[in-house]
Amino acid sequence: MGIGLAVLNRIASSPTIDKLKLRKTTEKAVYQGAKSGFRVAGATTRTFKRVKSSGKPKRLARTSDSGVFDLEPTEDQQMIVGVIKEFAAEVLRPGAEAAESANDTPKEVLAQTSEFGLTLLNIPESLGGLSEDRSAVTGVLVAEALAEGDMGQAVACLAPAAVATAISLWGSDAQQQTYLPAFAGDDIPTAALAVAEPRPLFDPFELQTTGVTTDSGFRLNGVKSAVVRGAEAELFVVAVDIEGRGPTLVLLESSTDGVTIEADPGMGLRAAGLSRLVLTDVDIPADAILGDGSTDDYRECVRLSRLAWAGLALGAARAVLDYVSDYVKTRTAFGEPIAHRQAVAFMVADIAIELEGMRLTTLRAASRAEQGADYAREVALARRLTAEYGMKIGTDGVQLLGGHGFVKEHPVERWYRDLRAIGLMEGAVLV
Amino acid sequence: MINLETPRKFRPFIKQAHQVAEEFLRANSRKYDLAEHAYPKELDLLASLVDGMGDSGQGQGAGAAGVRRDETDEDDKGSKVKNGTNMSSVLSIIEMCWADVGLLLSMPRQGLGNSAIASVANEEQLERFKGTWAAMAITEPSFGSDSAAITTTAVKDGDAYILNGEKIFVTAGDRADSVVVWATLDKSLGRAAIKSFLVPKSLPGIRVERLEHKLGIRSSDTAVIVLDNCRVPAENLLGNPEIDTKQGFAGAMATFDNTRPLVAGMAVGCARAALEDVRRLLEDAGVVIDYDRPVQSQSYAAATFIAMEADWEAALLLTLEAAWLADNRKPNSMEASMAKAKAGRVGNQITLRCVELAGTLGYSETELVEKWARDSKILDIFEGTQQIQQLIVARRLLNLTSSELR
Numbered sequence: 134m135g136i137g138l139a140v141l142n143r144i145a146s147s148p149t150i151d152k153l154k155l156r157k158t159t160e161k162a163v164y165q166g167a168k169s170g171f172r173v174a175g176a177t178t179r180t181f182k183r184v185k186s187s188g189k190p191k192r193l194a195r196t197s198d199s200g201v202f203d204l205e206p207t208e209d210q211q212m213i214v215g216v217i218k219e220f221a222a223e224v225l226r227p228g229a230e231a232a233e234s235a236n237d238t239p240k241e242v243l244a245q246t247s248e249f250g251l252t253l254l255n256i257p258e259s260l261g262g263l264s265e266d267r268s269a270v271t272g273v274l275v276a277e278a279l280a281e282g283d284m285g286q287a288v289a290c291l292a293p294a295a296v297a298t299a300i301s302l303w304g305s306d307a308q309q310q311t312y313l314p315a316f317a318g319d320d321i322p323t324a325a326l327a328v329a330e331p332r333p334l335f336d337p338f339e340l341q342t343t344g345v346t347t348d349s350g351f352r353l354n355g356v357k358s359a360v361v362r363g364a365e366a367e368l369f370v371v372a373v374d375i376e377g378r379g380p381t382l383v384l385l386e387s388s389t390d391g392v393t394i395e396a397d398p399g400m401g402l403r404a405a406g407l408s409r410l411v412l413t414d415v416d417i418p419a420d421a422i423l424g425d426g427s428t429d430d431y432r433e434c435v436r437l438s439r440l441a442w443a444g445l446a447l448g449a450a451r452a453v454l455d456y457v458s459d460y461v462k463t464r465t466a467f468g469e470p471i472a473h474r475q476a477v478a479f480m481v482a483d484i485a486i487e488l489e490g491m492r493l494t495t496l497r498a499a500s501r502a503e504q505g506a507d508y509a510r511e512v513a514l515a516r517r518l519t520a521e522y523g524m525k526i527g528t529d530g531v532q533l534l535g536g537h538g539f540v541k542e543h544p545v546e547r548w549y550r551d552l553r554a555i556g557l558m559e560g561a562v563l564v
Numbered sequence: 565m566i567n568l569e570t571p572r573k574f575r576p577f578i579k580q581a582h583q584v585a586e587e588f589l590r591a592n593s594r595k596y597d598l599a600e601h602a603y604p605k606e607l608d609l610l611a612s613l614v615d616g617m618g619d620s621g622q623g624q625g626a627g628a629a630g631v632r633r634d635e636t637d638e639d640d641k642g643s644k645v646k647n648g649t650n651m652s653s654v655l656s657i658i659e660m661c662w663a664d665v666g667l668l669l670s671m672p673r674q675g676l677g678n679s680a681i682a683s684v685a686n687e688e689q690l691e692r693f694k695g696t697w698a699a700m701a702i703t704e705p706s707f708g709s710d711s712a713a714i715t716t717t718a719v720k721d722g723d724a725y726i727l728n729g730e731k732i733f734v735t736a737g738d739r740a741d742s743v744v745v746w747a748t749l750d751k752s753l754g755r756a757a758i759k760s761f762l763v764p765k766s767l768p769g770i771r772v773e774r775l776e777h778k779l780g781i782r783s784s785d786t787a788v789i790v791l792d793n794c795r796v797p798a799e800n801l802l803g804n805p806e807i808d809t810k811q812g813f814a815g816a817m818a819t820f821d822n823t824r825p826l827v828a829g830m831a832v833g834c835a836r837a838a839l840e841d842v843r844r845l846l847e848d849a850g851v852v853i854d855y856d857r858p859v860q861s862q863s864y865a866a867a868t869f870i871a872m873e874a875d876w877e878a879a880l881l882l883t884l885e886a887a888w889l890a891d892n893r894k895p896n897s898m899e900a901s902m903a904k905a906k907a908g909r910v911g912n913q914i915t916l917r918c919v920e921l922a923g924t925l926g927y928s929e930t931e932l933v934e935k936w937a938r939d940s941k942i943l944d945i946f947e948g949t950q951q952i953q954q955l956i957v958a959r960r961l962l963n964l965t966s967s968e969l970r
Contacts, residue, residue: 196565200572201645203645435856481958490881499566506569
């Protein structure tokens, strides 16, 4: 699969394996309360040193079509997913409530995931990354495993990787040389992929954030939403309707004049620190357009992002299934476990059936994507299923616990709120 | 390595199956829907073709008989993962049922009884029953889903069993030349005493009482069969003749792990037919289906179509998963029921919704979509109803016995 031994080495040497230590660092994290209402200038902690182009951009190879129907992940994938599942169970799940009230994901947690090499999965080896081939399937499996712990923190952990992936998939050689070394280093930049805009019936192919041509480049105006940890972000990849080109991805450093961030917490995913990115007469140079700025690249970005959200839905839905399966067997009513009633047991059966169906559909979309086959249809179907049944699983999860599901004693109400994000989110994460 | 595309080695065979389905089944679809109980003689030629494909090795398991689990496949040497006859059977059945479910069920030598033989017969029986066309007889007038309530009796008498009872809903019971009959050796011993027998229809004491008139799959004959002191050779008992109270029903039920994915495949094929036709009708009417634009911003018809297609895709992949597990000798009881539950219900919902989208045109016999909407209903009922599949999934998932979750 081309992830190779490098990633396994990284994981093996990660102190995350030492669970106790990790749990402590998570608990140590102290945060202020809600950041709602704050409006700050973009973070200015880092300047990326421009590097001139020295050739063609590096691209990951396609995975070849094996020709065999197979549902078995590769050994590399099984190992990576195994470690991440453990991390999700030992760190993300226990820390979910604290992260939610902090409206952010602890820095220690983010540091751990960069140590795993999450941002490196789609950066070519020649640029300091870990990959030879595209692996959208690995991306989906990783998103699923993280979200089984906590979807909010999973989104925060995956956000910088989305930007790194976008630059390695579509960036020019100069852009790759300028930005990717930072993502392959020890201190990974906080970064966010901003596609969505806050309005009903948002369509990523009809953007209201615009870029008009100036002497030196483009002037941007508009508001983006669902920007992960916007106040901390040092680098954005933003979807903008550029005059004469249509929807285009551009690179934007947070220190640029006219960039402001507004906290925009929602019903769920609070640990992702969702924000709005407000662009007021922001001037960017002509070479800020990601790669050659083709519509095909943008279209692919939208699809791969939807695929990542589908992967996240699988993890959260799995968490619901496991939680309610235990609950209905231990909760008694009318003298026996409620699992003994068909009305209850059939709801659980349906959760399992729909989850398996949406999982296979998502994996098919991912495997087609990495093999270079057309996958527009498959992504649309995975998005449809995860939106519809992901939410149904969320609401049934609460229903099965009755009044207990409605209170914060149990995590099902959080999963309910998180799962509502599926099907409406655009951007933010990528596989 | 995760890959959910049709196996490369089956692609030419599937293409061929599709052409055959189109020319032999789809072309005669309306004719035998209208002429219920008329024998579709075109199928004799087709059956020979399927036999030929099977014997040539290129299309192993073109039909219901291909669900046996024990052979190895040369093509998969060097690869740990196997795509075998369970997979090719399901893929072939999808193509056939894209054309016509009723005619697939009428395919000579491809009855559900043949699946039972393939699943539980020993090597000697397998050889002896080669070439028979076997129907399956479980249901009786007094029960449906509760197959442990079988009242048909089998009493040992020397080197034979004497069978007595009445069986209903026997698919292909009139046209088949033998029937796999489920009967009890001793009612007081419950499920463990239920055995299946291959009963040739040439024997005295077995007769077809009448044929049903149905909502759909009219080209398939559904018979009432009466066993009146029918003397069946003892060596026609399929599987183990001992009453093993520990194993209980598991042996007999193993057949269903193999046949449920096939029935799920029937629903997948039937629904695909409706989706394809309705897509054509909608696009002719100017509806644009765009996979990249959010469904919320598309027309109701386009959004509905994408939602139906999504459910269909889930049903297809669950079905292939169940077959893949069987081919790789992994337990698939829960997954087979998941596939049957999902495919059965969405097959029915999709075909009905397609009629609605196509309006009075879809309701009319000028199109086939109204027929598929009638045919699809049985697929959520036979080989275990929707509710029985849910019971099986829930019991497995929650680790509950049949006395805990009833």
